[in-house]
Every structure is written in C-alpha cells, then in structure tokens.
Amino acid sequence: MLRAAVSLADEGGLKSLTMRRLAESLDAEAMSLYYHVANKEELLDGVAEFVVQEINDVVDRIDLPSAGADWKKAARQRILAAREVLLRHPWAPELLQTRTTAPVAVAKYFDGLLRLMRDGGFSYDLAHHGLHALGSRALGFSQELFNPGDDANSDDSAAMMENMAGQFPYLAGMLMEIVHDDPDSTLGWCDDQTEFEFGLDIVLDGLDRLRSER
Amino acid sequence: MLRAAVSLADEGGLKSLTMRRLAESLDAEAMSLYYHVANKEELLDGVAEFVVQEINDVVDRIDLPSAGADWKKAARQRILAAREVLLRHPWAPELLQTRTTAPVAVAKYFDGLLRLMRDGGFSYDLAHHGLHALGSRALGFSQELFNPGDDANSDDSAAMMENMAGQFPYLAGMLMEIVHDDPDSTLGWCDDQTEFEFGLDIVLDGLDRLRSER
DNA sequence: ACCTGAACACCGTTCAAGT
DNA sequence: ACCTGAACACCGTTCAAGT
Numbered sequence: 238m239l240r241a242a243v244s245l246a247d248e249g250g251l252k253s254l255t256m257r258r259l260a261e262s263l264d265a266e267a268m269s270l271y272y273h274v275a276n277k278e279e280l281l282d283g284v285a286e287f288v289v290q291e292i293n294d295v296v297d298r299i300d301l302p303s304a305g306a307d308w309k310k311a312a313r314q315r316i317l318a319a320r321e322v323l324l325r326h327p328w329a330p331e332l333l334q335t336r337t338t339a340p341v342a343v344a345k346y347f348d349g350l351l352r353l354m355r356d357g358g359f360s361y362d363l364a365h366h367g368l369h370a371l372g373s374r375a376l377g378f379s380q381e382l383f384n385p386g387d388d389a390n391s392d393d394s395a396a397m398m399e400n401m402a403g404q405f406p407y408l409a410g411m412l413m414e415i416v417h418d419d420p421d422s423t424l425g426w427c428d429d430q431t432e433f434e435f436g437l438d439i440v441l442d443g444l445d446r447l448r449s450e451r
Numbered sequence: 452m453l454r455a456a457v458s459l460a461d462e463g464g465l466k467s468l469t470m471r472r473l474a475e476s477l478d479a480e481a482m483s484l485y486y487h488v489a490n491k492e493e494l495l496d497g498v499a500e501f502v503v504q505e506i507n508d509v510v511d512r513i514d515l516p517s518a519g520a521d522w523k524k525a526a527r528q529r530i531l532a533a534r535e536v537l538l539r540h541p542w543a544p545e546l547l548q549t550r551t552t553a554p555v556a557v558a559k560y561f562d563g564l565l566r567l568m569r570d571g572g573f574s575y576d577l578a579h580h581g582l583h584a585l586g587s588r589a590l591g592f593s594q595e596l597f598n599p600g601d602d603a604n605s606d607d608s609a610a611m612m613e614n615m616a617g618q619f620p621y622l623a624g625m626l627m628e629i630v631h632d633d634p635d636s637t638l639g640w641c642d643d644q645t646e647f648e649f650g651l652d653i654v655l656d657g658l659d660r661l662r663s664e665r
Numbered sequence: 666a667c668c669t670g671a672a673c674a675c676c677g678t679t680c681a682a683g684t
Numbered sequence: 685a686c687c688t689g690a691a692c693a694c695c696g697t698t699c700a701a702g703t
Contacts, residue, residue: 256696268697269668277696309655311574316651334545359662371651437530437585439657440650441523444581447653448573470677482678483687491677 238263238273239287242280243326246303251328256280280339281332288329289342292322296349301356308357312350316371319346343404361414369427370436452477452487453501456494457540465542471495495546496554502543503556506536510563516571522571526564530585533560558619565621575628583641584650 241262246254256277260270274280285412296315323329347368354364402409455476460468470491474484488494510529537543547554561582568578616623 255694257694265668267669271697272667309659313651313655316510317648320647331545331548333546354533355660357662359658363658363661370654433534434531436654437527439655439661441527443653443657444568444573444577444584445523447577449569469675471675479687481688485678486686 238270239283242284243287245334246284246328247326251331254284273381282336282338285329285332285336286340286342288322288326288332289340289346292319293345293349295319295322301353308353308359311353311357315350315353317359321368338367341404344408348405348408351411353408355410361411365411365415365427366432369432370439372436452484453497456498457501460498460542460546462506463541465545468498489647496550498550499543499546499550500554500556502536502540502546503554503560504518506533507556507559509533509536515567522567522573525567525571529564529567541658558622562619562622565625569621569624576632579625579629579641580646581644585652586650596617601641 238259242254242259245259245262251397256270258267259280260267270280274283295318299311299318301311333343350368350371354367355361359367374435398409398413401412452473454485456468456473459473459476470482470484473494474481484494509532513525513528513532515525547557552632564582564585565578568581569575573581612623615626
C-alpha cells in the first residue's frame with residue numbers, strides 16, 4: 238500500500254496521490270483503505286516514514302569510518318547518498334515539510350549522523366548545533382523541523398528515555414546532556430532563533446573566509 | 452484580493468485558502484474571482500509575490516553599509532529581518548516551494564544580497580555560489596529553487612538582458628559573467644549537484660573548525 | 666476481520682447568462 | 685467591463701451494510 242502510494246507520487250506528484258486513485262491502483266477498488274488507515278494524514282505519515290526508511294537503507298550500507306577517522310568524509314558520503322534518494326522522489330521534501338510529527342526514520346537518520354560526529358570528537362552540544370546547521374542539506378527539507386517528544390506522550394519520561402536510548406542511543410545521549418545542562422529546558426525543545434543564527438553564521442563566516450583567500 | 456488571501460492563510464494555513472472562501476471573505480460572493488485570475492495557481496503566484504514583496508519592503512528600510520564596510524553584518528541583518536516576516540506567515544515557505552516559476556520579488560531580494568556581496572569584495576562567481584549556499588536560510592525555503600529566465604520567454608535574449616539589467620543590475624552582471632566564462636551554459640542554469648556540495652562543504656568545514664578549536 | 670456502495674460536504678473550474 | 689448561478693468532475697470522509 239505504501240509502495241503503491243510512493244509510485245503514484247513518483248509519477249504524478251503529491252497532488253495525484255489521492256485516496257480514490259490509490260485504491261484503484263491497488264485493484265482493490267474503493268474506500269477500503271479506511272480500514273487500514275484512519276485518514277489521509279495517517280497515510281501521508283506512512284509514506285513519509287517509508288521514504289526516509291529508503292534513505293536509511295541506502296545510508297546503512299555505507300561503511301562506518303574506522304574508529305576516530307575522518308568524520309567529515311563519512312558524513313558527506315551519507316548526506317550525498319540521502320540526496321540521491323530524494324532526487325528520485327522530488328515530492329518528498331514537500332511531504333516532509335507538511336508533517337507535524339517527525340517520522341521515526343528521521344530520528345534514526347539523525348542518530349546515525351550524531352554517531353559519526355561523536356566518534357569524530359564532537360561534544361553533544363556542538364553536534365546538536367551542527368545538526369541544526371546542516372538543516373535542509375541533511376534531508377532535503379528545511380524549516381524548523383519538528384517538535385520531538387512526539388512519538389510518546391507518556392508522562393513517564395524516564396521509561397520513554399530508556400526506550401529511546403535503546404533505539405537511538407546518540408539522540409538519547411544528546412538529550413540527556415541538554416537536560417543536564419539546563420534542567421528547565423523542555424525535553425527536546427530547541428531555541429530556533431539561536432539555531433538559525435548559528436547555522437547562518439557558519440555559512441556567512443565560511444563565505445567570508447573564501448572571499449578573503451582570493 | 453491578495454491581502455485577503457494572505458489573511459486567510461495566516462488564520463487557517465494554506466489549505467484553508469480556497470477560492471470559495473476567498474470570494475466570501477471579499478463580500479463579493481462566488482466565483483467572480485475568475486475574472487481577475489485565470490486559475491488558482493495564478494492566485495498562489497500572486498500571493499507568493501505579495502509576501503516576498505513584504506519582505507523586500509522591510510529589508511529595503513535597512514540602511515546600506517557605508518561603502519566597502521562590513522558586508523557580513525549587513526547580510527545578516529537583512530536575512531534575520533526576512534526571517535521575521537516569514538515567521539508571521541508560516542505557510543509561506545511551503546507556498547514558495549510549490550511555485551514552479553520564481554516570483555519577481557525573489558529576484559529583487561537576491562539582487563539586493565548580491566549587491567552587498569559585490570560591495571564587500573566578492574567576485575560574481577563566489578557570490579553566486581554563496582547565494583546557493585545560503586539557500587533556505589536566505590528566504591526560509593530550501594530546494595534547488597527555480598528555473599530562472601522564466602518571466603520572459605522572448606527569443607531576443609539581448610532585450611531580455613537589458614530589461615533585467617535595469618531591474619536587477621547585480622543579477623544581470625552575475626549572469627553576464629557566467630555566460631562569458633562558459634558560453635555553452637544555458638542562461639541562468641546552475642549545476643545543482645555542484646552547488647549542493649559547495650554549500651554542504653561550507654557547513655561541514657565550519658563545524659570541523661569549531662570542533663578542533665575546543 | 667475485511668471490504669463495499671451510497672451519500673455528504675467541499676473542492677476547482679466551465680460556461681452561458683446577466684448587468 | 686464586471687459579476688452571477690447552475691452544473692460538472694473530483695476530493696476526503698462517514699456509515700450502514702455486506703461477506
């Protein structure tokens with residue numbers, strides 16, 4: 238079903254992915270889709286998950302750098318591989334931008350990037366800013382991303398933390414450090430303005446450096 | 452009419468901006484809109500133009516730096532001002548992302564940035580890469596942007612060039628140099644892969660520098 | 666447990682018709 | 685020159701009903 242939805246979008250863009258057409262393309266005709274999915278938003282969430290998982294499959298096939306080796310080269314490889322997948326699904330960035338809740342596969346993807354950066358000698362703090370700075374380049378979409386802490390509204394945040402540590406150890410480590418440094422910060426909440434300026438300054442400084450090198 | 456459309460989107464997001472609702476909100480009721488606009492796409496193009504023009508109005512009120520002064524500070528100011536406007540219209544990035552043809556106001560905005568960079572000592576070539584590198588941060592949306600050379604399909608490209616030089620002198624200068632360096636390049640066409648990697652490397656290098664400074 | 670059909674409210678758009 | 689009304693094709697979604 239998700240595979241069929243992706244095919245439809247590949248052929249005619251996001252707006253040709255319609256419940257009726259999807260049902261038709263599955264020979265099963267009509268609105269039986271609503272048995273498997275609550276509504277179209279849930280369908281779109283599934284498609285988003287599916288396409289980011291396709292990225293993860295490609296990225297996971299890339300070897301990790303040996304121990305403390307060149308993190309930059311490894312990150313570059315992964316990001317360019319992600320871009321390649323996205324170029325085959327040009328509708329995906331627009332879809333991801335409209336999701337209100339982050340696909341789990343996105344957490345997995347960033348957890349992998351975070352691992353590279355940690356192994357490369359980054360503090361969690363700098364790595365955190367770094368993920369924001371990469372922003373749109375990391376996954377083909379921009380914007381202030383998502384509100385994390387979404388896939389579990391459990392008030393038992395300790396249990397949530399443990400569950401998360403299992404799936405996404407580096408993301409969990411990062412969050413724990415943020416909470417440790419600033420106990421008042423809402424779990425996973427980021428100061429968008431600060432992060433925007435951090436990323437902006439990296440680009441501006443980099444350009445200025447190139448300019449004065451001439 | 453455009454103002455009313457912006458209000459509708461501000462209140463209920465892009466999907467609540469509907470031809471029927473817009474007509475209603477204009478007391479003029481019904482589909483008389485189609486006298487003023489060919490279809491909804493044209494309406495959306497108009498809204499995009501309108502909102503970027505709002506950015507330009509704000510940005511133009513910022514003083515230019517004196518002569519060859521700090522381009523970086525000036526660019527930073529403008530970009531943060533643009534972001535402020537965009538935060539008031541959270542639907543705008545999504546809208547801009549779905550435009551197939553660049554609003555004229557976008558050309559105007561980038562022409563202004565280009566002027567700052569040229570005055571700051573940038574070559575057209577480096578400034579060109581720089582605009583790509585800023586990407587989503589410059590106007591709140593990402594992606595490989597638009598196909599320029601759109602608002603005039605005239606085969607008389609000399610006349611087009613002249614017209615453009617009047618409105619956007621720096622953009623025109625940049626294009627002229629690109630054509631001069633590589634006469635085969637289609638007017639305004641960019642190698643997206645190259646530009647993506649350029650911007651990516653700036654961020655990666657910047658992060659690596661911050662890492663090794665610790 | 667899984668699918669279907671008819672129905673509803675809401676789209677964008679056309680077109681012949683009004684002033 | 686500008687607006688309107690009825691109509692059409694197409695949405696997402698509900699719900700009672702089938703197997």
